[in-house]
Amino acid sequence: MEATRTTVLCVCSVLFVLTDVGCELIHIRSSVHHGTKGKDLLLSVDARFPLDEAEIQGSWSHINVNGASTILVSFNKESKIIDMMYRKRLDFKEPNASLSIRNLNEDDEGYYKLSLNIEFHNEKGTVKKEERTIHVTVDELVSRPVIEKKPSYTVIEDKANVTWTCSVEKGTRVAFRWLRDNVLLTPSERYHFTQDKSKLLISPVRKEDKGTYRCAVSNPVSQIIESRGVELNVYYGPYNLEVNSGQGLRTGKVFTINPGELVHFECQADSNPPNSYIWISKSPNATKIITTGPQLQVKSDELAQTEDYLCRAFNNMTKKQDEAQFTLVVASLRTVKEKYADDGRSTSLLAAIAVCSSFIIGFMLLFLFRRACHPKRVLMNIYNRPFSEQKRPHRSGNKVDSFITKNAFIYT
Ligand SMILES: *[C@@H]1O[C@H](CO)[C@@H](O)[C@H](O)[C@H]1NC(C)=O
Numbered sequence: 289m290e291a292t293r294t295t296v297l298c299v300c301s302v303l304f305v306l307t308d309v310g311c312e313l314i315h316i317r318s319s320v321h322h323g324t325k326g327k328d329l330l331l332s333v334d335a336r337f338p339l340d341e342a343e344i345q346g347s348w349s350h351i352n353v354n355g356a357s358t359i360l361v362s363f364n365k366e367s368k369i370i371d372m373m374y375r376k377r378l379d380f381k382e383p384n385a386s387l388s389i390r391n392l393n394e395d396d397e398g399y400y401k402l403s404l405n406i407e408f409h410n411e412k413g414t415v416k417k418e419e420r421t422i423h424v425t426v427d428e429l430v431s432r433p434v435i436e437k438k439p440s441y442t443v444i445e446d447k448a449n450v451t452w453t454c455s456v457e458k459g460t461r462v463a464f465r466w467l468r469d470n471v472l473l474t475p476s477e478r479y480h481f482t483q484d485k486s487k488l489l490i491s492p493v494r495k496e497d498k499g500t501y502r503c504a505v506s507n508p509v510s511q512i513i514e515s516r517g518v519e520l521n522v523y524y525g526p527y528n529l530e531v532n533s534g535q536g537l538r539t540g541k542v543f544t545i546n547p548g549e550l551v552h553f554e555c556q557a558d559s560n561p562p563n564s565y566i567w568i569s570k571s572p573n574a575t576k577i578i579t580t581g582p583q584l585q586v587k588s589d590e591l592a593q594t595e596d597y598l599c600r601a602f603n604n605m606t607k608k609q610d611e612a613q614f615t616l617v618v619a620s621l622r623t624v625k626e627k628y629a630d631d632g633r634s635t636s637l638l639a640a641i642a643v644c645s646s647f648i649i650g651f652m653l654l655f656l657f658r659r660a661c662h663p664k665r666v667l668m669n670i671y672n673r674p675f676s677e678q679k680r681p682h683r684s685g686n687k688v689d690s691f692i693t694k695n696a697f698i699y700t
Protein backbone atom coordinates (compact mmCIF):
# COMPACT_ATOMS: atom_id res chain seq x y z
CA MET A 289 0.00 0.00 0.00
CA GLU A 290 2.75 2.40 0.99
CA ALA A 291 4.49 1.57 -2.25
CA THR A 292 1.39 2.45 -4.31
CA ARG A 293 1.04 5.77 -2.51
CA THR A 294 4.67 6.64 -3.07
CA THR A 295 4.32 5.78 -6.76
CA VAL A 296 1.18 7.93 -7.08
CA LEU A 297 2.91 10.83 -5.38
CA CYS A 298 5.99 10.38 -7.59
CA VAL A 299 3.91 10.41 -10.78
CA CYS A 300 2.05 13.40 -9.47
CA SER A 301 5.20 15.40 -8.75
CA VAL A 302 6.55 14.55 -12.21
CA LEU A 303 3.25 15.65 -13.79
CA PHE A 304 3.33 18.80 -11.71
CA VAL A 305 6.79 19.66 -13.00
CA LEU A 306 5.96 18.74 -16.61
CA THR A 307 2.55 20.32 -16.97
CA ASP A 308 2.77 23.08 -14.40
CA VAL A 309 -0.68 21.97 -13.21
CA GLY A 310 -1.33 20.92 -9.65
CA CYS A 311 -1.87 17.22 -9.24
CA GLU A 312 -5.51 16.78 -8.43
CA LEU A 313 -7.04 14.23 -6.16
CA ILE A 314 -10.37 14.85 -7.84
CA HIS A 315 -11.12 16.06 -11.34
CA ILE A 316 -14.09 17.90 -12.85
CA ARG A 317 -14.42 17.60 -16.62
CA SER A 318 -15.79 21.06 -17.27
CA SER A 319 -16.19 24.11 -15.07
CA VAL A 320 -19.23 25.29 -17.09
CA HIS A 321 -22.31 23.22 -17.62
CA HIS A 322 -25.23 24.17 -19.89
CA GLY A 323 -28.33 22.51 -18.53
CA THR A 324 -31.65 22.20 -20.31
CA LYS A 325 -34.88 23.09 -18.54
CA GLY A 326 -36.85 19.93 -17.70
CA LYS A 327 -33.83 17.68 -18.26
CA ASP A 328 -31.40 16.19 -15.75
CA LEU A 329 -28.05 17.58 -14.73
CA LEU A 330 -25.07 15.42 -13.79
CA LEU A 331 -22.13 17.05 -12.09
CA SER A 332 -19.59 14.32 -12.54
CA VAL A 333 -16.52 13.91 -10.38
CA ASP A 334 -13.52 11.66 -11.08
CA ALA A 335 -11.69 10.51 -7.99
CA ARG A 336 -7.97 10.16 -8.73
CA PHE A 337 -7.10 8.10 -5.68
CA PRO A 338 -8.20 4.71 -4.38
CA LEU A 339 -11.43 5.58 -2.60
CA ASP A 340 -11.19 2.71 -0.16
CA GLU A 341 -7.89 4.06 1.18
CA ALA A 342 -9.23 7.25 2.66
CA GLU A 343 -11.79 8.80 4.94
CA ILE A 344 -13.94 11.31 3.07
CA GLN A 345 -16.15 14.06 4.30
CA GLY A 346 -17.72 16.75 2.18
CA SER A 347 -20.60 18.76 0.85
CA TRP A 348 -22.19 20.09 -2.30
CA SER A 349 -23.65 23.58 -2.07
CA HIS A 350 -25.56 25.76 -4.47
CA ILE A 351 -24.98 29.49 -4.76
CA ASN A 352 -27.83 31.02 -6.77
CA VAL A 353 -27.67 34.09 -9.02
CA ASN A 354 -28.47 36.36 -6.08
CA GLY A 355 -25.60 34.94 -4.08
CA ALA A 356 -27.71 32.94 -1.62
CA SER A 357 -26.05 29.68 -0.63
CA THR A 358 -27.75 26.37 0.20
CA ILE A 359 -26.09 23.17 1.29
CA LEU A 360 -27.62 20.49 -0.91
CA VAL A 361 -25.95 17.48 0.64
CA SER A 362 -23.34 16.77 3.26
CA PHE A 363 -21.79 13.38 3.36
CA ASN A 364 -19.15 11.08 4.66
CA LYS A 365 -18.45 7.47 3.79
CA GLU A 366 -21.21 6.15 5.98
CA SER A 367 -24.03 8.65 5.62
CA LYS A 368 -25.49 11.59 3.71
CA ILE A 369 -27.90 14.38 4.58
CA ILE A 370 -29.86 15.82 1.67
CA ASP A 371 -31.63 19.19 1.94
CA MET A 372 -35.33 18.46 2.36
CA MET A 373 -36.31 20.80 -0.47
CA TYR A 374 -34.22 18.75 -2.86
CA ARG A 375 -34.99 15.28 -1.58
CA LYS A 376 -37.13 14.33 -4.59
CA ARG A 377 -34.83 15.76 -7.25
CA LEU A 378 -31.36 15.06 -6.03
CA ASP A 379 -29.16 11.99 -6.42
CA PHE A 380 -25.85 11.74 -4.69
CA LYS A 381 -23.49 9.07 -6.07
CA GLU A 382 -21.60 7.81 -3.10
CA PRO A 383 -18.52 6.17 -4.57
CA ASN A 384 -17.21 9.28 -6.32
CA ALA A 385 -19.21 12.27 -4.95
CA SER A 386 -20.94 13.00 -8.29
CA LEU A 387 -24.22 14.87 -8.03
CA SER A 388 -27.28 14.68 -10.25
CA ILE A 389 -30.37 16.89 -10.22
CA ARG A 390 -33.57 15.87 -11.99
CA ASN A 391 -36.01 18.09 -13.86
CA LEU A 392 -33.96 21.29 -13.96
CA ASN A 393 -35.58 24.70 -13.67
CA GLU A 394 -34.30 28.30 -13.90
CA ASP A 395 -33.80 28.49 -10.14
CA ASP A 396 -31.17 25.77 -10.39
CA GLU A 397 -28.84 28.17 -12.19
CA GLY A 398 -25.76 29.39 -10.40
CA TYR A 399 -22.60 27.91 -8.94
CA TYR A 400 -22.27 24.42 -7.51
CA LYS A 401 -19.46 24.02 -5.05
CA LEU A 402 -17.98 20.73 -3.94
CA SER A 403 -15.85 20.76 -0.77
CA LEU A 404 -13.98 17.65 0.25
CA ASN A 405 -11.84 16.68 3.19
CA ILE A 406 -9.69 13.63 2.48
CA GLU A 407 -7.68 11.74 5.06
CA PHE A 408 -5.66 8.76 3.84
CA HIS A 409 -5.65 5.77 6.21
CA ASN A 410 -1.88 5.64 6.22
CA GLU A 411 -1.51 9.36 6.85
CA LYS A 412 -3.72 9.85 9.87
CA GLY A 413 -3.86 13.44 11.08
CA THR A 414 -3.22 14.99 7.65
CA VAL A 415 -6.43 16.23 6.07
CA LYS A 416 -6.30 17.32 2.44
CA LYS A 417 -8.85 19.87 1.32
CA GLU A 418 -10.24 19.92 -2.23
CA GLU A 419 -12.71 22.45 -3.60
CA ARG A 420 -14.29 22.69 -7.04
CA THR A 421 -16.90 25.05 -8.43
CA ILE A 422 -19.05 24.43 -11.51
CA HIS A 423 -21.05 27.17 -13.20
CA VAL A 424 -24.44 25.89 -14.31
CA THR A 425 -26.78 27.67 -16.70
CA VAL A 426 -30.33 26.46 -17.32
CA ASP A 427 -31.96 27.25 -20.65
CA GLU A 428 -35.17 26.37 -22.35
CA LEU A 429 -34.92 24.79 -25.81
CA VAL A 430 -35.69 27.28 -28.58
CA SER A 431 -38.77 26.79 -30.74
CA ARG A 432 -38.89 27.44 -34.49
CA PRO A 433 -38.71 31.20 -35.12
CA VAL A 434 -41.37 33.18 -36.95
CA ILE A 435 -40.40 36.00 -39.28
CA GLU A 436 -42.51 39.05 -40.07
CA LYS A 437 -42.05 41.86 -42.58
CA LYS A 438 -43.40 45.37 -42.33
CA PRO A 439 -44.85 46.71 -44.51
CA SER A 440 -46.13 43.47 -45.98
CA TYR A 441 -46.68 44.91 -49.47
CA THR A 442 -44.06 45.55 -52.14
CA VAL A 443 -42.12 48.73 -51.40
CA ILE A 444 -40.58 51.38 -53.63
CA GLU A 445 -36.84 51.80 -53.77
CA ASP A 446 -35.43 54.76 -51.82
CA LYS A 447 -38.88 55.76 -50.60
CA ALA A 448 -39.59 53.12 -47.98
CA ASN A 449 -38.05 51.36 -45.00
CA VAL A 450 -38.58 47.71 -44.23
CA THR A 451 -38.63 46.23 -40.73
CA TRP A 452 -38.10 42.54 -40.16
CA THR A 453 -39.02 40.97 -36.83
CA CYS A 454 -38.02 37.53 -35.63
CA SER A 455 -39.78 35.96 -32.68
CA VAL A 456 -39.77 32.68 -30.81
CA GLU A 457 -42.49 31.22 -28.67
CA LYS A 458 -40.09 29.34 -26.41
CA GLY A 459 -36.46 29.67 -25.54
CA THR A 460 -34.14 31.61 -23.28
CA ARG A 461 -30.91 33.48 -24.07
CA VAL A 462 -31.85 33.39 -27.74
CA ALA A 463 -29.25 34.56 -30.26
CA PHE A 464 -30.72 35.89 -33.50
CA ARG A 465 -29.13 35.99 -36.93
CA TRP A 466 -30.41 37.18 -40.29
CA LEU A 467 -29.82 35.77 -43.75
CA ARG A 468 -30.70 36.96 -47.22
CA ASP A 469 -30.49 34.25 -49.88
CA ASN A 470 -28.52 32.23 -47.29
CA VAL A 471 -25.90 34.94 -46.79
CA LEU A 472 -25.41 36.27 -43.27
CA LEU A 473 -26.36 39.95 -42.89
CA THR A 474 -24.24 42.31 -40.83
CA PRO A 475 -24.85 45.89 -39.68
CA SER A 476 -24.16 48.53 -42.31
CA GLU A 477 -25.20 52.02 -43.29
CA ARG A 478 -28.66 50.85 -44.31
CA TYR A 479 -28.96 47.72 -42.12
CA HIS A 480 -29.77 48.43 -38.51
CA PHE A 481 -30.25 45.75 -35.85
CA THR A 482 -31.70 46.01 -32.40
CA GLN A 483 -29.40 45.12 -29.51
CA ASP A 484 -30.56 41.49 -29.36
CA LYS A 485 -30.72 41.36 -33.19
CA SER A 486 -34.34 40.21 -33.13
CA LYS A 487 -35.24 43.14 -35.43
CA LEU A 488 -33.66 44.32 -38.65
CA LEU A 489 -34.46 47.71 -40.16
CA ILE A 490 -33.52 48.38 -43.78
CA SER A 491 -33.54 52.12 -44.34
CA PRO A 492 -34.00 53.04 -47.09
CA VAL A 493 -34.69 49.92 -49.10
CA ARG A 494 -32.87 49.39 -52.42
CA LYS A 495 -32.99 47.15 -55.45
CA GLU A 496 -30.17 44.96 -54.09
CA ASP A 497 -32.18 44.18 -50.95
CA LYS A 498 -34.50 41.97 -52.98
CA GLY A 499 -34.34 38.34 -51.97
CA THR A 500 -35.49 35.67 -49.56
CA TYR A 501 -35.02 36.56 -45.90
CA ARG A 502 -34.72 34.15 -43.00
CA CYS A 503 -33.89 34.50 -39.37
CA ALA A 504 -31.98 31.86 -37.44
CA VAL A 505 -32.02 31.32 -33.69
CA SER A 506 -29.93 29.35 -31.25
CA ASN A 507 -29.03 29.24 -27.55
CA PRO A 508 -26.53 27.34 -25.39
CA VAL A 509 -28.70 24.20 -25.51
CA SER A 510 -30.24 24.42 -29.01
CA GLN A 511 -28.84 23.92 -32.47
CA ILE A 512 -29.46 26.68 -35.01
CA ILE A 513 -33.09 26.70 -36.19
CA GLU A 514 -34.11 28.71 -39.25
CA SER A 515 -37.44 30.34 -39.93
CA ARG A 516 -39.23 29.88 -43.23
CA GLY A 517 -38.09 32.25 -45.98
CA VAL A 518 -40.01 35.41 -46.75
CA GLU A 519 -39.59 37.29 -50.01
CA LEU A 520 -38.76 40.98 -50.16
CA ASN A 521 -39.83 42.55 -53.42
CA VAL A 522 -38.76 46.07 -54.33
CA TYR A 523 -40.02 48.32 -57.12
CA TYR A 524 -37.11 50.01 -58.86
CA GLY A 525 -35.83 51.46 -62.09
CA PRO A 526 -35.71 52.05 -64.94
CA TYR A 527 -31.94 51.53 -65.10
CA ASN A 528 -29.50 51.06 -67.97
CA LEU A 529 -31.79 52.03 -70.81
CA GLU A 530 -30.51 50.79 -74.16
CA VAL A 531 -31.69 50.82 -77.75
CA ASN A 532 -30.47 47.97 -79.93
CA SER A 533 -30.95 46.68 -83.42
CA GLY A 534 -29.68 43.62 -85.22
CA GLN A 535 -29.61 45.50 -88.47
CA GLY A 536 -27.88 48.56 -89.86
CA LEU A 537 -24.56 50.00 -88.83
CA ARG A 538 -24.19 51.61 -85.46
CA THR A 539 -21.74 54.34 -84.55
CA GLY A 540 -22.46 55.77 -81.15
CA LYS A 541 -25.97 57.12 -81.22
CA VAL A 542 -26.28 56.97 -85.00
CA PHE A 543 -27.77 54.02 -86.86
CA THR A 544 -27.18 53.92 -90.61
CA ILE A 545 -29.63 51.81 -92.60
CA ASN A 546 -29.94 50.92 -96.27
CA PRO A 547 -32.67 52.54 -98.32
CA GLY A 548 -35.67 50.26 -98.64
CA GLU A 549 -34.72 48.19 -95.58
CA LEU A 550 -37.19 47.25 -92.82
CA VAL A 551 -35.43 47.73 -89.49
CA HIS A 552 -36.40 46.58 -85.99
CA PHE A 553 -35.32 48.37 -82.86
CA GLU A 554 -35.61 47.19 -79.31
CA CYS A 555 -35.63 49.30 -76.17
CA GLN A 556 -34.59 47.68 -72.89
CA ALA A 557 -34.20 48.84 -69.31
CA ASP A 558 -33.91 47.09 -65.97
CA SER A 559 -37.02 47.74 -63.97
CA ASN A 560 -39.53 46.25 -61.56
CA PRO A 561 -42.35 46.09 -62.53
CA PRO A 562 -41.53 46.00 -66.28
CA ASN A 563 -41.42 49.45 -67.88
CA SER A 564 -43.90 50.77 -70.33
CA TYR A 565 -42.18 52.12 -73.46
CA ILE A 566 -43.07 54.77 -75.95
CA TRP A 567 -41.25 55.72 -79.14
CA ILE A 568 -41.16 59.30 -80.21
CA SER A 569 -40.01 60.79 -83.49
CA LYS A 570 -38.56 64.26 -83.29
CA SER A 571 -38.30 66.67 -86.14
CA PRO A 572 -37.71 70.41 -85.95
CA ASN A 573 -41.39 70.98 -86.70
CA ALA A 574 -43.09 68.31 -84.63
CA THR A 575 -42.59 65.68 -81.93
CA LYS A 576 -44.96 62.79 -82.11
CA ILE A 577 -45.49 59.43 -80.49
CA ILE A 578 -45.12 56.73 -83.11
CA THR A 579 -45.77 53.60 -81.10
CA THR A 580 -45.79 52.01 -77.64
CA GLY A 581 -44.14 48.81 -76.44
CA PRO A 582 -40.51 47.70 -76.42
CA GLN A 583 -40.21 47.26 -80.21
CA LEU A 584 -40.10 49.73 -83.06
CA GLN A 585 -40.30 48.87 -86.74
CA VAL A 586 -39.08 51.40 -89.30
CA LYS A 587 -39.37 51.29 -93.07
CA SER A 588 -36.51 53.38 -94.32
CA ASP A 589 -38.15 54.42 -97.56
CA GLU A 590 -40.82 56.23 -95.55
CA LEU A 591 -38.23 58.39 -93.84
CA ALA A 592 -36.42 61.58 -94.52
CA GLN A 593 -32.66 61.14 -94.91
CA THR A 594 -31.99 61.59 -91.21
CA GLU A 595 -34.44 61.45 -88.38
CA ASP A 596 -34.18 61.64 -84.61
CA TYR A 597 -35.91 59.10 -82.41
CA LEU A 598 -36.45 58.71 -78.74
CA CYS A 599 -37.31 55.70 -76.64
CA ARG A 600 -38.82 56.55 -73.29
CA ALA A 601 -39.21 53.94 -70.52
CA PHE A 602 -41.56 54.60 -67.66
CA ASN A 603 -42.01 52.65 -64.43
CA ASN A 604 -45.55 53.23 -63.25
CA MET A 605 -44.74 52.27 -59.64
CA THR A 606 -41.57 54.29 -59.04
CA LYS A 607 -42.94 57.04 -61.32
CA LYS A 608 -39.45 57.32 -62.76
CA GLN A 609 -38.56 57.44 -66.40
CA ASP A 610 -35.51 57.35 -68.60
CA GLU A 611 -35.01 58.00 -72.28
CA ALA A 612 -32.49 57.33 -75.01
CA GLN A 613 -32.23 59.37 -78.17
CA PHE A 614 -30.71 58.19 -81.43
CA THR A 615 -30.45 59.33 -85.05
CA LEU A 616 -31.40 57.26 -88.03
CA VAL A 617 -29.50 57.90 -91.26
CA VAL A 618 -30.69 56.39 -94.51
CA ALA A 619 -27.72 55.82 -96.77
CA SER A 620 -26.38 53.05 -98.94
CA LEU A 621 -24.29 51.08 -96.47
CA ARG A 622 -21.82 50.15 -99.25
CA THR A 623 -20.74 53.78 -99.62
CA VAL A 624 -20.44 54.04 -95.88
CA LYS A 625 -18.22 50.95 -95.82
CA GLU A 626 -16.00 52.38 -98.59
CA LYS A 627 -15.51 55.45 -96.49
CA TYR A 628 -14.40 53.21 -93.64
CA ALA A 629 -12.14 51.32 -96.08
CA ASP A 630 -10.17 54.53 -96.69
CA ASP A 631 -9.39 54.74 -93.01
CA GLY A 632 -8.49 51.07 -93.10
CA ARG A 633 -5.85 51.38 -95.81
CA SER A 634 -2.96 51.78 -93.40
CA THR A 635 -4.28 48.78 -91.53
CA SER A 636 -4.10 46.60 -94.67
CA LEU A 637 -0.52 47.75 -95.29
CA LEU A 638 0.40 46.57 -91.81
CA ALA A 639 -1.34 43.28 -92.52
CA ALA A 640 0.67 42.83 -95.74
CA ILE A 641 3.94 43.41 -93.84
CA ALA A 642 2.90 40.88 -91.24
CA VAL A 643 2.11 38.24 -93.88
CA CYS A 644 5.46 38.81 -95.67
CA SER A 645 7.38 38.51 -92.39
CA SER A 646 5.71 35.24 -91.56
CA PHE A 647 6.71 33.86 -94.99
CA ILE A 648 10.33 34.85 -94.46
CA ILE A 649 10.41 33.34 -90.96
CA GLY A 650 8.79 30.20 -92.34
CA PHE A 651 11.45 29.81 -95.03
CA MET A 652 14.25 30.35 -92.54
CA LEU A 653 12.83 27.72 -90.22
CA LEU A 654 12.52 25.24 -93.08
CA PHE A 655 16.11 25.86 -94.09
CA LEU A 656 17.37 25.32 -90.55
CA PHE A 657 15.32 22.14 -90.24
CA ARG A 658 16.76 20.71 -93.46
CA ARG A 659 20.26 21.42 -92.21
CA ALA A 660 19.60 19.79 -88.87
CA CYS A 661 18.24 16.53 -90.26
CA HIS A 662 19.60 16.18 -93.73
CA PRO A 663 17.64 13.45 -95.55
CA LYS A 664 20.78 11.91 -97.00
CA ARG A 665 22.43 11.59 -93.62
CA VAL A 666 19.27 10.04 -92.12
CA LEU A 667 19.18 7.51 -94.92
CA MET A 668 22.84 6.68 -94.35
CA ASN A 669 22.16 6.01 -90.68
CA ILE A 670 19.21 3.77 -91.41
CA TYR A 671 21.03 1.68 -93.98
CA ASN A 672 24.43 1.53 -92.33
CA ARG A 673 23.62 0.86 -88.72
CA PRO A 674 22.32 -2.73 -88.93
CA PHE A 675 25.01 -3.47 -91.44
CA SER A 676 27.83 -2.32 -89.15
CA GLU A 677 26.35 -4.18 -86.23
CA GLN A 678 26.19 -7.35 -88.29
CA LYS A 679 29.75 -6.96 -89.45
CA ARG A 680 30.99 -6.42 -85.91
CA PRO A 681 30.51 -9.61 -83.87
CA HIS A 682 29.51 -8.87 -80.26
CA ARG A 683 32.32 -10.37 -78.36
CA SER A 684 31.63 -9.10 -74.89
CA GLY A 685 28.41 -7.07 -75.13
CA ASN A 686 30.45 -4.04 -74.16
CA LYS A 687 27.86 -1.31 -74.71
CA VAL A 688 30.20 1.64 -74.34
CA ASP A 689 32.48 0.16 -76.94
CA SER A 690 29.69 -0.41 -79.50
CA PHE A 691 28.23 3.02 -78.85
CA ILE A 692 31.52 4.72 -79.58
CA THR A 693 31.99 2.67 -82.75
CA LYS A 694 28.51 3.54 -83.96
CA ASN A 695 29.05 7.25 -83.50
CA ALA A 696 32.44 7.12 -85.05
CA PHE A 697 30.90 5.42 -88.08
CA ILE A 698 28.15 8.00 -88.47
CA TYR A 699 30.45 10.97 -88.44
CA THR A 700 33.09 9.58 -90.79
C1 LIG B 1 -19.60 8.16 -10.41
O1 LIG B 1 -20.42 7.12 -9.94
C2 LIG B 1 -21.64 6.93 -10.62
C3 LIG B 1 -22.41 5.86 -9.92
O2 LIG B 1 -21.66 4.72 -9.72
C4 LIG B 1 -21.35 6.56 -12.07
O3 LIG B 1 -22.56 6.42 -12.79
C5 LIG B 1 -20.52 7.67 -12.69
O4 LIG B 1 -20.14 7.30 -14.01
C6 LIG B 1 -19.27 7.92 -11.85
N1 LIG B 1 -18.59 9.08 -12.40
C7 LIG B 1 -17.29 9.08 -12.69
C8 LIG B 1 -16.77 10.34 -13.24
O5 LIG B 1 -16.58 8.11 -12.51
Ligand SMILES: *[C@@H]1O[C@H](CO)[C@@H](O)[C@H](O)[C@H]1NC(C)=O
Pocket residue numbers: 447448449491492
Ligand atom coordinates in the same frame (compact mmCIF):
# COMPACT_ATOMS: atom_id res chain seq x y z
C1 LIG C 1 -37.11 55.59 -42.89
O1 LIG C 1 -36.20 55.74 -41.83
C2 LIG C 1 -35.56 56.98 -41.75
C3 LIG C 1 -34.58 56.92 -40.62
O2 LIG C 1 -33.78 55.81 -40.72
C4 LIG C 1 -36.58 58.07 -41.53
O3 LIG C 1 -35.93 59.32 -41.53
C5 LIG C 1 -37.60 58.02 -42.64
O4 LIG C 1 -38.62 58.97 -42.40
C6 LIG C 1 -38.20 56.64 -42.76
N1 LIG C 1 -39.05 56.59 -43.94
C7 LIG C 1 -40.25 56.07 -43.92
C8 LIG C 1 -41.01 56.11 -45.20
O5 LIG C 1 -40.75 55.62 -42.91
Ligand SMILES: *[C@@H]1O[C@H](CO)[C@@H](O)[C@H](O)[C@H]1NC(C)=O
Pocket residue numbers: 571572573
Ligand atom coordinates in the same frame (compact mmCIF):
# COMPACT_ATOMS: atom_id res chain seq x y z
C1 LIG D 1 -40.90 71.94 -91.29
O1 LIG D 1 -40.98 73.33 -91.30
C2 LIG D 1 -40.29 73.93 -92.37
C3 LIG D 1 -40.38 75.40 -92.26
O2 LIG D 1 -40.38 75.83 -90.95
C4 LIG D 1 -40.88 73.43 -93.70
O3 LIG D 1 -40.13 73.93 -94.75
C5 LIG D 1 -40.83 71.91 -93.74
O4 LIG D 1 -41.52 71.45 -94.90
C6 LIG D 1 -41.53 71.33 -92.53
N1 LIG D 1 -41.38 69.90 -92.54
C7 LIG D 1 -42.31 69.05 -92.25
C8 LIG D 1 -41.97 67.60 -92.29
O5 LIG D 1 -43.44 69.42 -91.99
Ligand SMILES: *[C@@H]1O[C@H](CO)[C@@H](O)[C@H](O)[C@H]1NC(C)=O
Pocket residue numbers: 561562563564604605
Ligand atom coordinates in the same frame (compact mmCIF):
# COMPACT_ATOMS: atom_id res chain seq x y z
C1 LIG E 1 -47.97 49.22 -64.32
O1 LIG E 1 -47.22 48.52 -65.30
C2 LIG E 1 -47.35 47.13 -65.27
C3 LIG E 1 -46.40 46.53 -66.28
O2 LIG E 1 -46.26 47.30 -67.40
C4 LIG E 1 -48.83 46.77 -65.52
O3 LIG E 1 -48.99 45.37 -65.48
C5 LIG E 1 -49.69 47.42 -64.49
O4 LIG E 1 -51.04 47.18 -64.75
C6 LIG E 1 -49.45 48.92 -64.43
N1 LIG E 1 -50.13 49.46 -63.28
C7 LIG E 1 -50.78 50.59 -63.33
C8 LIG E 1 -51.42 51.03 -62.07
O5 LIG E 1 -50.85 51.26 -64.34
